[in-house]
Amino acid sequence: MLSHLPILQVVVPLLAAPACLLLDRSRLVWIFTVLACGLSLLISMLLLYQVSQHGTLSYDLGGWDAPWGIEYRIDLLSAYVMLVVSGIATLVIVAAGTGLEREIPLEKQTVFYVTYLLCLAGLLGIVATGDIFNVFVFLEISSLATYALIAYGRDRRALWAAYQYLIVGTIGATFILIGIGFLYSLTGTLNMQDLAARIPDSAGSRTASTAFVFIVVGVCLKLALFPLHLWLPNAYAYAPSLVTAFLAATATKVAVYLLIRLHFSVFGEQFASSSLPLHGILLTLGLAGVFVASLVAIFQPDIKRLFAYSSIAQIGYMIIGIGFGTAIGLQATLLHLFNHALMKGALFLALAAVVYRLGSADISAFRGLGRRMPWTMAAIVIGGLSLIGMPLTVGFVSKWYLILAAIEAGMWPVALLVVTGSILAVVYVWRLVEAAYFQPPENELPEGLDGPDRREAPLTLLVPTWLLVLVNIYLGIDTRLTVGTSGAVASALLGGGQ
Amino acid sequence: MLLLLAITALAIAWLRDLFAAVMLAGIYGLLSASFFVSVDAVDVAFTEAAVGAGIFPLLMLAALALVGRNEQTAYRRPLISLLLVSITGAALVLGTLDMPAFGSADAPPHNHVAVRYIEESPKEIGIPNMVTSVLADYRSFDTLGEVVVVFTAAMGVLGLLFTGRAASPGSATERANMYDHRVLRVVSKMLIPLILLFALYVQFHGEYGPGGGFQAGVIFAAGIILYAMLFGFGNAQRVVRPALLQILAACGVLIYGSVGVVCLLSGGNFLDYSQLLPDPLVGRHVGILVIELGVGITVASAMILIFYAFASATVNSEEVA
Numbered sequence: 088m089l090s091h092l093p094i095l096q097v098v099v100p101l102l103a104a105p106a107c108l109l110l111d112r113s114r115l116v117w118i119f120t121v122l123a124c125g126l127s128l129l130i131s132m133l134l135l136y137q138v139s140q141h142g143t144l145s146y147d148l149g150g151w152d153a154p155w156g157i158e159y160r161i162d163l164l165s166a167y168v169m170l171v172v173s174g175i176a177t178l179v180i181v182a183a184g185t186g187l188e189r190e191i192p193l194e195k196q197t198v199f200y201v202t203y204l205l206c207l208a209g210l211l212g213i214v215a216t217g218d219i220f221n222v223f224v225f226l227e228i229s230s231l232a233t234y235a236l237i238a239y240g241r242d243r244r245a246l247w248a249a250y251q252y253l254i255v256g257t258i259g260a261t262f263i264l265i266g267i268g269f270l271y272s273l274t275g276t277l278n279m280q281d282l283a284a285r286i287p288d289s290a291g292s293r294t295a296s297t298a299f300v301f302i303v304v305g306v307c308l309k310l311a312l313f314p315l316h317l318w319l320p321n322a323y324a325y326a327p328s329l330v331t332a333f334l335a336a337t338a339t340k341v342a343v344y345l346l347i348r349l350h351f352s353v354f355g356e357q358f359a360s361s362s363l364p365l366h367g368i369l370l371t372l373g374l375a376g377v378f379v380a381s382l383v384a385i386f387q388p389d390i391k392r393l394f395a396y397s398s399i400a401q402i403g404y405m406i407i408g409i410g411f412g413t414a415i416g417l418q419a420t421l422l423h424l425f426n427h428a429l430m431k432g433a434l435f436l437a438l439a440a441v442v443y444r445l446g447s448a449d450i451s452a453f454r455g456l457g458r459r460m461p462w463t464m465a466a467i468v469i470g471g472l473s474l475i476g477m478p479l480t481v482g483f484v485s486k487w488y489l490i491l492a493a494i495e496a497g498m499w500p501v502a503l504l505v506v507t508g509s510i511l512a513v514v515y516v517w518r519l520v521e522a523a524y525f526q527p528p529e530n531e532l533p534e535g536l537d538g539p540d541r542r543e544a545p546l547t548l549l550v551p552t553w554l555l556v557l558v559n560i561y562l563g564i565d566t567r568l569t570v571g572t573s574g575a576v577a578s579a580l581l582g583g584g585q
Numbered sequence: 586m587l588l589l590l591a592i593t594a595l596a597i598a599w600l601r602d603l604f605a606a607v608m609l610a611g612i613y614g615l616l617s618a619s620f621f622v623s624v625d626a627v628d629v630a631f632t633e634a635a636v637g638a639g640i641f642p643l644l645m646l647a648a649l650a651l652v653g654r655n656e657q658t659a660y661r662r663p664l665i666s667l668l669l670v671s672i673t674g675a676a677l678v679l680g681t682l683d684m685p686a687f688g689s690a691d692a693p694p695h696n697h698v699a700v701r702y703i704e705e706s707p708k709e710i711g712i713p714n715m716v717t718s719v720l721a722d723y724r725s726f727d728t729l730g731e732v733v734v735v736f737t738a739a740m741g742v743l744g745l746l747f748t749g750r751a752a753s754p755g756s757a758t759e760r761a762n763m764y765d766h767r768v769l770r771v772v773s774k775m776l777i778p779l780i781l782l783f784a785l786y787v788q789f790h791g792e793y794g795p796g797g798g799f800q801a802g803v804i805f806a807a808g809i810i811l812y813a814m815l816f817g818f819g820n821a822q823r824v825v826r827p828a829l830l831q832i833l834a835a836c837g838v839l840i841y842g843s844v845g846v847v848c849l850l851s852g853g854n855f856l857d858y859s860q861l862l863p864d865p866l867v868g869r870h871v872g873i874l875v876i877e878l879g880v881g882i883t884v885a886s887a888m889i890l891i892f893y894a895f896a897s898a899t900v901n902s903e904e905v906a
Contacts, residue, residue, distance in 0.1 A: 094855040105736065105835035105838040108831055149854060149856040156723050195744055199744060202740050202744060221730065238744075272694060294681070294684050297680025
């Protein structure tokens, strides 16, 4: 069975979803979903182990050889991203056991879990596959599921946010599809490895450049690169809190993965940098994203929205890393991809706990929260410190590598700007800390939320949150796993010639 | 034909009346289907005809019943969008300039992967329709993905709109608005059985001619939706219950997936049908038939579910009003 792990990784959640619909008892469905997510987490760990021991795995679906059939191709990079995705998915779904009851009516929960599993399967499918059209198919699955998940928010504006995202996301997907079509017309193949071998033959043609541009723009819409980020703040702010935690930690990460995969493995660094001044564009947009989004974040009264803008800024950092075009820059991107998933996962889960107790994520709800919900608030503070990039947290590791990359590339101003960006993060995290620890609590709680609701969040929400927080600290101190893996991936992508 | 397509597309963008726009979109679907026929892509044409000209206008009409036929937003002239669209269009044209000429024999698509599909598939898979060979066997995992896309769409609509409440018998909704159109009623009574029968033919004939699970499912759903439109939503729900549809939609995906799992358990890779039976060719045959059945079931029930969701939302909003 071990040789079938690559496909099981995707098929387990994919088939668990319709099976869930047949169960139709919301408690049972939850247990089943947790099992399915846990199983896929286990598979992703095994895969990472296998890949690190034996190198890249290739799996021919339907028994057909690669360019004719669809190939699943798991290398270190995809195993690494799948571990993040399935890990976060599992933690969030564990928290959903109690966290969901106040946000989604009981009769809709079954369909919610089905959609959640479909989204997970879609994201994993994008990462696992080595076939560019298969990417599109699973992108559609995950995107459709995402739109639906966002629209579950209680606020009616959630519908509008989901609709906005649907329009933008569909445009992005269409761009990617057009790019894929152009590539097929040039090469006659859809397999990524085969494409990588055949693209250099038509490197000078305008069709190839257009394909590249369309694919990059499409993916950048998905990963909310400034200035294509407008869908993200609303989507994150109005989606149910747990959905936000899941999406913030996985969906944009998978989009970044896709950019790296298509940029480095399919088109190749040489093609990408010769057809366009791509590095300059990515650096500029990344920096602009960091500053604009961080500045906007400082003035947000809604904390979910604040962290949504902060996500856009963090994506900016990842893009800067790619923009250097060096191995160490790419390594910084990969580190930040992993680390940002950890911090935002922890932060949004903690916010979900706040919303669960207080029914709101407005800054006014946070007054005096340090005393009312000490553990939750402590988690938010540590997550925030990690976001700023304090030593001993994972945030420091990725910022450190980013600055190293900037210095190595001789771009002192960029290094300086990265540090300045962190100072902006200090400002918006401080607002939260100030409200929670230095302002008296509001005397009256919202109606109907008295008595036990004054207390700490339930353990089922706290434990996953703190697990993530502890991982944040642990990996901030013992950096062997993340730095080692990302370093190996970066040099393979840039040095291996493909 | 392309000119007609362009004119229709412009007209759709120009029109303020949503009802007319939907009708034109149906025409657009039919036109593209004929265009696909003229470039010898009959399978694609069939799908486009069934989806673009068939089920799409039906579902849009159901949505219009919910929101009304006129646009409610003010009409603006979005210059920036126009600029962006022009740039995109220019980029597309620029991209196609260098493209290998249409139908040229030495274009890469005709010389790489496709060669094996055309030359070997009758031997390797043993069915005459190569499109089905590619869709249901060489790239059958993509098709599984597409079925899941349809399933996801149904789940999304279900989660947002469907209340699961059947219209109470004898209420105003029992008799659909169209019930008084005697001619429509009689004609459709004759047509619906034929439509359903045709769907089954398309379903099981996909290996030999154009067709297969997707088209069959859509046609089948169109038959049921037609019935619901003419004889009332309540009546249709009594024939095909929503709960049953949910189960069927899930089962279709599961049937497809379990074929893959069975292949896996009998020693092959996921979806390697040749492992299903001792004779690999027969195994492939059986595998394709079963997965097409799964596709058909999921597509049909997902489409009907989506229609029901719109219809039930309309009924509810009428009852509130």
